[in-house]
Structure formats: structure tokens, C-alpha cells
């Protein structure tokens with residue numbers, strides 16, 4: 001999508017600090033990190049959110065999740081622990097309408113998630 005921020009990052013039109021990339025997904029550092037490790041994992045294909053995903057996206061979504069786990073490993077936060085968060089819609093404070101996972105780690109987080 002032409003005017004989608006994360007599509008433009010995936011296309012290399014907007015710079016990002018890349019952590020991992022393959023044909024299907026891109027992982028890059030969040031511009032406003034909320035933890036020592038704060039990496040976003042996105043599908044390169046534009047999917048606006050979980051409800052927009054189709055049956056044909058199942059393998060892509062599984063790969064997205066497995067990439068989040070691989071990023072946690074690369075960042076060295078598997079033993080200490082990490083969170084994978086995906087905000088969906090206004091109440092969850094989703095600000096970029098392109099499906100993404102936040103991988104957060106490197107500090108002890110609060111017990112509340114909402």
C-alpha cells in the first residue's frame with residue numbers, strides 16, 4: 001500500500017534499523033522503544049490487522065510468530081523473558097494499521113497487560 005508507513009519501511013523507502021529480514025517478513029527496532037529490546041516484526045505484504053488476514057495467510061502468520069521468537073533469541077532475552085504484543089484497533093492503541101508484533105524484553109515488566 002502506497003501510503004502505509006510499514007509498507008514503505010518494508011520497501012526500504014523509509015530507513016529502519018533492521019534486525020532480521022527474509023522474503024516474507026522484516027524485523028526492525030521501534031523508533032520509540034519501551035524496553036531495552038523493542039523490535040517490530042511485520043509481514044512485508046500489507047495486512048492491516050488480524051481480522052484482515054485470510055486463510056491463505058496462515059503460513060505467513062505462523063512465520064511472523066516464529067520470527068518474533070527468533071528475534072528474542074537474537075536479542076538474548078529468551079532466558080530472562082520477553083513479551084510479544086500485538087495491538088489491534090483503537091482501544092488497544094494501534095497506531096499503524098499494518099499488522100505487527102512488538103517483541104519487548106531486557107527489563108522486568110509490570111504484571112498488568114491492560
Ligand code: AMP
Nearest residue numbers: 016029030031032087093094095096097
Ligand atoms: P502500534 O502503536 O501498536 O500500532 O505500534 C506502532 C509502533 O511503531 C509504535 O511503537 C511506534 O513507536 C513505531 N514506529 C512508528 N514509526 C516508526 C518508524 N519510522 N520506525 C520504527 N518504528 C516506528
